[in-house]
Amino acid sequence: xxxxxxxxxxxxxxxxxxxxxxxxxxxxxxxxxxxxxxxxxxxxxxxxxxxxxxxxxxxxxxxxxxxxxxxxxxxxxxxxxxxxxxxxxxxxxxxxxxxxxxxxxxxxxxxxxxxxxxxxxxxxxxxxxxxxxxxxxxxxxxxxxxxxxxxxxxxxxxxxxxxxxxxxxxxxxxxxxxxxxxxxxxxxxxxxxxxxxxxxxxxxxxxxxxxxxxxxxxxxxxxxxxxxxxxxxxxxxxxxxxxxxxxxxxxxxxxxxxxxxxxxxxxxxxxxxxxxxxxxxxxxxxxxxxxxxxxxxxxxxxxx
Amino acid sequence: xxxxxxxxxxxxxxxxxxxxxxxxxxxxxxxxxxxxxxxxxxxxxxxxxxxxxxxxxxxxxxxxxxxxxxxxxxxxxxxxxxxxxxxxxxxxxxxxxxxxxxxxxxxxxxxxxxxxxxxxxxxxxxxxxxxxxxxxxxxxxxxxxxxxxxxxxxxxxxxxxxxxxxxxxxxxxxxxxxxxxxxxxxxxxxxxxxxxxxxxxxxxxxxxxxxxxxxxxxxxxxxxxxxxxxxxxxxxxxxxxxxxxxxxxxxxxxxxxxxxx
Amino acid sequence: xxxxxxxxxxxxxxxxxxxxxxxxxxxxxxxxxxxxxxxxxxxxxxxxxxxxxxxxxxxxxxxxxxxxxxxxxxxxxxxxxxxxxxxxxxxxxxxxxxxxxxxxxxxxxxxxxxxxxxxxxxxxxxxxxxxxxxxxxxxxxxxxxxxxxxxxxxxxxxxxxxxxxxxxxxxxxxxxxxxxxxxxxxxxxxxxxxxxxxxxxxxxxxxxxxxxxxxxxxxxxxxxxxxxxxxxxxxxxxxxxxxxxxxxxxxxxxxxxxxxxxxxxxxxxxxxxxxxxxxxxxxxxxxxxxxxxxxxxxxxxxxxxxxxxxxxxxxxxxxxxxxxxxxxxxxxxxxxxxxxxxxxxxxxxxxxxxxxxxxxxxxxxxxxxxxxxxxxxxxxxxxxxxxxxxxxxxxxxxxxxxxxxxxxxxxxxxxxxxxxxxxxxxxx
Numbered sequence: 001x002x003x004x005x006x007x008x009x010x011x012x013x014x015x016x017x018x019x020x021x022x023x024x025x026x027x028x029x030x031x032x033x034x035x036x037x038x039x040x041x042x043x044x045x046x047x048x049x050x051x052x053x054x055x056x057x058x059x060x061x062x063x064x065x066x067x068x069x070x071x072x073x074x075x076x077x078x079x080x081x082x083x084x085x086x087x088x089x090x091x092x093x094x095x096x097x098x099x100x101x102x103x104x105x106x107x108x109x110x111x112x113x114x115x116x117x118x119x120x121x122x123x124x125x126x127x128x129x130x131x132x133x134x135x136x137x138x139x140x141x142x143x144x145x146x147x148x149x150x151x152x153x154x155x156x157x158x159x160x161x162x163x164x165x166x167x168x169x170x171x172x173x174x175x176x177x178x179x180x181x182x183x184x185x186x187x188x189x190x191x192x193x194x195x196x197x198x199x200x201x202x203x204x205x206x207x208x209x210x211x212x213x214x215x216x217x218x219x220x221x222x223x224x225x226x227x228x229x230x231x232x233x234x235x236x237x238x239x240x241x242x243x244x245x246x247x248x249x250x251x252x253x254x255x256x257x258x259x260x261x262x263x264x265x266x267x268x269x270x271x272x273x274x275x276x277x278x279x280x281x282x283x284x285x286x287x288x289x290x291x292x293x294x295x296x297x298x299x300x301x302x303x304x
Numbered sequence: 305x306x307x308x309x310x311x312x313x314x315x316x317x318x319x320x321x322x323x324x325x326x327x328x329x330x331x332x333x334x335x336x337x338x339x340x341x342x343x344x345x346x347x348x349x350x351x352x353x354x355x356x357x358x359x360x361x362x363x364x365x366x367x368x369x370x371x372x373x374x375x376x377x378x379x380x381x382x383x384x385x386x387x388x389x390x391x392x393x394x395x396x397x398x399x400x401x402x403x404x405x406x407x408x409x410x411x412x413x414x415x416x417x418x419x420x421x422x423x424x425x426x427x428x429x430x431x432x433x434x435x436x437x438x439x440x441x442x443x444x445x446x447x448x449x450x451x452x453x454x455x456x457x458x459x460x461x462x463x464x465x466x467x468x469x470x471x472x473x474x475x476x477x478x479x480x481x482x483x484x485x486x487x488x489x490x491x492x493x494x495x496x497x498x499x500x501x502x503x504x505x506x507x508x509x510x511x512x513x514x515x516x517x518x519x520x521x522x523x524x525x526x527x528x529x530x531x532x533x534x535x536x537x538x539x540x541x542x543x544x545x546x547x548x549x550x551x552x553x554x555x556x557x558x559x560x561x562x563x564x565x
Numbered sequence: 566x567x568x569x570x571x572x573x574x575x576x577x578x579x580x581x582x583x584x585x586x587x588x589x590x591x592x593x594x595x596x597x598x599x600x601x602x603x604x605x606x607x608x609x610x611x612x613x614x615x616x617x618x619x620x621x622x623x624x625x626x627x628x629x630x631x632x633x634x635x636x637x638x639x640x641x642x643x644x645x646x647x648x649x650x651x652x653x654x655x656x657x658x659x660x661x662x663x664x665x666x667x668x669x670x671x672x673x674x675x676x677x678x679x680x681x682x683x684x685x686x687x688x689x690x691x692x693x694x695x696x697x698x699x700x701x702x703x704x705x706x707x708x709x710x711x712x713x714x715x716x717x718x719x720x721x722x723x724x725x726x727x728x729x730x731x732x733x734x735x736x737x738x739x740x741x742x743x744x745x746x747x748x749x750x751x752x753x754x755x756x757x758x759x760x761x762x763x764x765x766x767x768x769x770x771x772x773x774x775x776x777x778x779x780x781x782x783x784x785x786x787x788x789x790x791x792x793x794x795x796x797x798x799x800x801x802x803x804x805x806x807x808x809x810x811x812x813x814x815x816x817x818x819x820x821x822x823x824x825x826x827x828x829x830x831x832x833x834x835x836x837x838x839x840x841x842x843x844x845x846x847x848x849x850x851x852x853x854x855x856x857x858x859x860x861x862x863x864x865x866x867x868x869x870x871x872x873x874x875x876x877x878x879x880x881x882x883x884x885x886x887x888x889x890x891x892x893x894x895x896x897x898x899x900x901x902x903x904x905x906x907x908x909x910x911x912x913x914x915x916x917x918x919x920x921x922x923x924x925x926x927x928x929x930x931x932x933x934x935x936x937x938x939x940x941x942x943x944x945x946x947x948x949x950x951x952x953x954x955x956x957x958x959x960x961x962x963x964x965x966x967x968x969x970x971x972x973x974x975x976x977x978x979x980x981x982x983x984x985x986x987x988x989x990x991x992x993x
Contacts, residue, residue, distance in 0.1 A: 059687075064696070066682060221823035223816035224704045228577045249694025255579060255705040262578030262708060360744045378746075386744035397603060397737045398794045407734050411745040415731060443792040463745065 029153060032078035034089050035062055036278040037132045038108055040288040041142045042082060044167040045149060049156050058280050061247045063217045066091045075099055080152065082145070085109030086117065088129035088276075090217060104152060111144025112137060118200050120216055128216060130276070134201035135175035135292060139168055174289055175205075181296050182206040185303050192299060193230065193242040195253055198275040213252045218276075222252055231259035234267060241270030241302035247277040270302025305537060307527035309337040311374075313467055313498045314359065319368035321351070321358050326557035327366065327521070328354050330549065334526045336500065336515060341493045343503040343513035347542050350520045352502040353389065356469040360386045372467060382411055385465035387456050389472050395445050401455045402440040405430055408462030430458040435484055450481035457485060468492075468499045475504060486512055509533065521549065572814050578708070580817055586706040587809040587828060589714040590770040591779045593721035593763035595805040598780030599787070599798050600725075600756060603736045608663065609651060611777035612670040613764050616647030618677025618773050621698055622684060631694060633710070637765050644761040647673050674773075701772035701825030704816060717766050721759050725798075732756060733794055770809075771825035778829045779805070786836040789843035808832035862965050863896065863904045865934050868913060869964075870894040871923050872931030881928045886920035932992045938964040939985035940975050946986045947979065953986035 029050040033039040039054035046052065055071055056062055062084070067075070072095065075081055083089055083096055085107025099105050109117075109131060116137060118128035132138045146164040150157040182190065183206075190207070192199055196214040203210030213230060214222045234242070234256070242257065244250040253269065260267045273295045279285025285294045312335035319332040328351045336342055344352045357363045359370050361377045373380045385408075408430070409423040431437045434454040444452065453473055460468055474482050489499050493514075503509055509516060509529075516532045518524040518541040525532045525541075555561070575581040601610050617640040624639025625631060647669050654665035681695060694702070725732065731752050734742045743749050760780075768776050787800035812828030841849045870893045875881035891901070905921060908914040913927035923931060941963045942956040967975070976982075983991055 057687075061685070064685060066685075068682070068686070215821060220821060221700075222704060223820065223822040223824055224579060224583050224813055225817050225820045225822065227579045227704050228817060229820075231577065231579060249697065251694045251697060251702055251705040254707060255582075258582065258707045258709075259577065259579040262581075357740075362740055362743055381744075381746040384744075386741060388738065388740050388744075392740055393738050394605075398788065398792045398797050399733070399737060400793070403733075403794075404737070407730075407738070407741070408745075410730060410734060410747065415747075416727065419730070445792075459741075 029079045030077060031080045031082060032075055033081075034065075034083040034092070035276070036286070037138075037288050037291075038082055038084060040278065040286075041108075041138070041167075042145065042149070045142070045146050045160050045163050046156065047159060047163055049159055050153075056277060058277050058286070059246050060277050061218055062088050062276050063090050063219055065089065067095050076102075079103065080149075081105045083107055084129060084131070086127050086129035086131070087217075090219060106145070106148055108141045108145060111141040111148075116140075118204065126216075128197075128200045130198045130201055132201075132288070133199055134205035135171055135178060136205060137201060138288075139171040139175070142171065143168060170289060174292060178206055178292065178296050181300050182208055185300060188237075189240055189303050191237065191239050191303070193234065193239060193256075194273060194275065195243075195245045195248040195250065196275070198245065213256065214248075218248055227252070227255050227259060230256050231263065234260055235263050235265045238265075239267065241268060243270050243299070243302070244272045245275040246272050246279070247275060271298030273298060305525040305527055305532055306334060306523060307531065308335045311338070312336055313338040313373060314500065315371040315374070316355075316359070317368050317370075319358065319370060320366045321354055321363060322366045322556070324557055325560050325562075326553050329358070330522045332368070332519075332523050334517065334523055336498070336517075336526075338498050339493055339496055340498060340515040341489055341513050342498075342500045342515035342517060343509050344500065344517045344519055345503055345506065345509050345541065346519035346524075350541075352519055353471050355519065356386070356471060356500065356502060360384070360469060382463075383466045385460040385463040385468045387460045387468070387470040387473055390449065390453055390456065390475065395447070395452060397444065399444055400441050401431065401436060401444055401447065401451075401458075402427055404444060404455050405458045405462050408459040411463060426464075427458070427462050430461040431455075433461060433488060434458045449476040450478050453477050454481065454485070457488070466497055468497065470499065470501045472502050472504055506538070522546070568818055569814070572817050577817075579704075580813065582706050582708050582711060583703055583816070583824060584810055584813045586711055586714060587703050587770045587813060587824065588806045589711065589718045590767050591805050591809060591828075592718045592802060593759070594767040594776070594779045595783040595801040596722055596725050596798055597756065597760045597763050599784035599801050600732055600736055601760060602781050602784035602788075603794075607777070607781045608666045609648060610760065610764065610780040612647050612651060612666045612673075613644045613761055614768065614773050614776035614780075615670045615677070616673035617641075617644045617765060617768060618698065619643050619673055619680055621695060622677055622680035625684065625695060626680070633713075633769075640765045640768070641761055643673065644765060645758070648757055648761065677773075697772075698768055699772050699774055700823060701768065701770045701775070703770045703813070703824035703828070706769070714766060717762065721763055724755065724759060728752060728755065729795075771829055775825060775829045778832065782829075782832045782836045783808075786832070786839040789839040789846050804832060804835050808835060858965075860904065860907075863900060864908055864913075865930070865965055866894060866896065867901070867904055867908060868923070868927055868931035869934040869938070870896075871914075871921065872928065872935055875923070875928075875931075876935075881923055881931075884915075884917055884919045884922040890921065934964050936992050937967045937972060939989060939991045940972070940979065940982070941967065942985045942987070943979050943982050943991075944975055956986060 031042055031046070031050050031052045033042060033052065033054050035056050036054045036058065039052050043052045053074070055067070055074070056065055075095070076099075081096070081099060081103065083092070083105065086109040087093070089096070096105055109129065112131060114127070117131070120126045120128055131141060143164065146160050150160045153160075191209045191211065192203065193211045195212065196218050197210075197212035197216045199208075199210045199212070202208060211230065211233070213226055214220055233239070242253055244253050250269075257267060257269070274285060274291045278288065278291045279294070284290035314336040316332050316334050319329060320327050321329040332355065344355060346352050354363060358365060359372070359377070370377070372384060377384065402424075405427040406419055406423060409419060409426060413419055413423060428437060428440060431440055434457050436451060436454050436458060439447065439451060444455065447455065453476070457470075457473060460470070473485060477485070489501075493499055501513070503512070510533045514529055515527065516529050517526045518532060518537055520541050525537045571577070572580055575584065598610060601607060620639040620641070620643030621636045623643070624636050628635045650669050651662065651665045654660055654668070655662040660668070684695060697705070731742075731747055734747060735749050735752055739749055764776055764780065767779055771779055783801035783805045784797065786804045787797045790800055791797050808828050808831040811831045812824055815827045816822045816824040839847070841847050844850055867890070870890055871885060872881065874885055874889065874893050875883060887901070890896075891898075905914065905916070908927070909916050913924055913930055915922045915924055938960045941960040942953075945951045945956040945959060946953060985991055
């Protein structure tokens with residue numbers, strides 16, 4: 001009887017560790033990123049010359065993500081780790097710190113000067129991490145990252161430089177496109193209400209008023225105060241739509257809708273925005289550019 | 305010296321009860337006539353409480369049967385009443401003396417119904433019989449040991465049964481309470497009730513009871529007091545366990561051997 | 566202030582939903598929880614609450630929906646299973662119930678967290694909002710669910726009322742219940758099922774981690790105010806509802822305050838306040854009683870000393886200086902002054918430049934104490950056969966507590982003695 005227990009527990013232990021299949025067989029550098037947006041950006045920079053993998057898939061919330069044993073193994077195998085920084089990956093900071101002693105661990109956020117970041121708490125030096133929502137800002141980060149990557153892989157420097165030029169121009173036209181699209185919404189209706197305070201940079205860059213129910217991180221709780229204030233605001237200003245997010249539960253927004261309806265104001269969900277994660281791979285929304293376009297499309301349709 | 309009677313109110317046949325396969329009662333065989341005030345006497349650990357708990361169906365039998373009024377317990381529950389040991393309960397429960405006595409009426413009232421005024425009157429009357437009517441609304445935690453025992457007794461009376469099993473009703477009770485209780489019990493048997501009491505005190509046994517069971521894991525004797533309450537029988541009861549029997553009991557326990565094939 | 570009024574009038578629809586919702590959700594918990602408390606099974610409520618997590622996760626994984634109609638049954642299954650396991654383990658192994666509870670609770674909860682983390686890693690995971698089951702999302706309750714909660718509450722409470730006297734009996738005296746033919750096992754099963762239902766519903770307001778507080782704490786608070794079971798249940802419900810209202814108000818008034826944890830904090834404060842301040846049973850009351858006794862003893866000792874000083878020359882109206890008084894009887898100096906002034910205020914003493922004197926009332930009172938002291942000494946020496954030098958200390962205490970009725974009985978039983986064991990006169 002005892003032996004069986006031993007064997008079972010050993011079996012159990014072994015089967016719990018994930019086995020990642022040969023990442024290094026191709027001989028190409030292995031770059032592992034945290035969010036999909038970063039993976040997308042880096043892929044566009046390196047093209048086929050490196051393997052780029054994102055730890056967090058579509059619909060995953062980076063504020064809450066805890067790395068598993070399997071993730072750790074993959075990160076150990078990486079040549080470079082790229083994360084967002086500015087405390088987006090709140091629950092991974094310890095692991096990233098430990099890994100930074102063994103290999104290059106670079107933050108996208110480092111590529112942006114601090115004075116361009118939204119300040120949340122000056123004394124505690126807390127900034128808004130959702131930098132990818134301002135396309136121009138994201139472009140700066142991508143630009144800086146390309147230089148860092150080129151320095152690390154001089155043999156790829158030429159490829160990276162070339163890719164960067166074309167990608168950056170894509171981002172520039174995207175930025176302009178978004179500006180025009182958002183401007184088409186009358187000012188009074190240009191209010192973006194979502195589940196958490198993710199769209200701060202979006203608001204600044206595209207002159208949109210932005211409100212979230214939960215705070216800057218989905219870890220923080222919201223109370224009755226936040227819900228009732230939002231309900232009153234929506235009803236007072238006759239906002240047309242609110243938005244859920246793909247990586248956050250819609251419970252809170254539903255409560256807001258419920259409150260509005262009870263006050264006699266009918267409002268519906270304008271769509272589900274990609275906030276902290278992109279869409280499924282293989283779809284247009286699975287790329288950064290596609291995701292931004294889809295978001296703007298949903299917003300404009302709902303608010304105009 | 306085991307006297308058997310015709311038409312017993314309680315018949316126990318070949319009863320063995322075990323805890324973890326160790327027998328605490330071996331092959332008990334006895335009958336008790338109607339209308340007696342019977343005392344179960346024996347040293348500590350003799351199985352006295354076990355005997356009446358088994359009769360009340362609270363402990364499973366390893367072998368044998370018990371008949372009350374020549375029937376199974378299930379058929380005659382309304383006629384049988386049980387007074388457990390006082391320590392079996394946490395007296396810090398939010399209830400008054402009256403609340404506890406009313407519990408004795410639940411059997412009459414039934415599960416889905418509520419108690420009536422008549423039940424309350426019966427309960428108060430029972431409290432009066434044990435001299436506790438002025439304590440009816442008192443919280444049971446505030447009662448002394450003797451008073452608590454009397455409340456338990458009143459509860460049993462409220463059931464208005466014909467056969468009563470009482471587990472050490474005089475334990476920790478003052479002399480005057482004891483006098484009151486024994487007078488009440490004798491009054492009840494005079495009216496035809498049968499009362500079987502587990503008693504801890506040898507000295508008062510022959511004065512209180514008209515039928516005595518001497519028990520020490522096995523039945524040493526059962527019969528009218530004068531015939532049973534003799535020096536040799538008492539010596540046999542209190543003279544320590546039968547050694548071989550004990551060793552066999554240990555063996556059954558260690559091997560977890562079944563009591564009957 | 567206007568905020569409070571707006572809140573109390575339930576003007577905001579979300580406020581209405583949350584207040585009514587949390588009251589309903591925890592109503593059944595406070596009722597069945599009281600029985601768990603009385604049966605000394607408080608911890609098993611905690612075990613059930615924690616064991617619900619894996620059930621919710623498994624239901625989500627299998628059916629890929631976050632509909633409560635799917636998740637809550639899943640919760641119920643593992644909740645019930647955990648209780649069954651606790652029972653099984655404590656009866657069929659060497660482990661006692663508290664160990665069984667600790668083991669089951671931790672294992673189930675750990676499995677729950679593993680599953681939750683797994684779910685969060687998948688795409689649909691974050692959307693599920695399952696992690697809100699950990700601490701509840703009271704602020705996000707929806708109006709349409711109020712009816713469901715209401716029905717469940719009514720159901721649980723009705724069944725409890727229905728079986729009230731039986732639940733009371735099996736909680737007080739299981740053996741007796743079995744002896745009168747009450748189906749103890751089945752009734753316990755019903756109670757257990759009601760408890761699991763109450764926990765499963767209540768979790769949405771305060772979450773898995775804190776649910777056991779909503780079961781037990783209302784009963785704890787209520788226990789200090791009543792000795793009657795019916796009233797205890799009513800008080801538990803009342804405290805529960807008050808805590809829900811206050812918790813909701815705090816979440817309404819201040820931003821980012823989670824409602825569930827605040828409700829638990831408030832009900833716990835009620836419990837602490839009850840433990841401290843409840844009349845007769847409260848800690849503060851006990852302390853006050855001790856203080857009262859001490860001050861009474863001190864005052865009476867002062868009167869007694871002055872009377873005894875008077876006895877020496879049979880002159881009771883004399884004024885005595887403080888030093889004289891202290892020479893007759895050693896008293897704590899810093900307490901004597903307030904006691905003296907208190908006695909003066911109450912009319913037992915007069916205060917002049919020379920010192921203190923007994924008033925007629927003071928003489929009577931002092932006389933009585935001395936009398937009781939000596940009567941008691943007689944009683945002890947006659948009935949306990951104590952030597953005359955052993956009776957004094959006891960009498961020092963008992964003199965302060967004897968009632969006039971006991972005094973009369975003492976005198977009668979001692980046959981109206983005139984002298985005490987030290988041959989001092991017993992004053993009439």
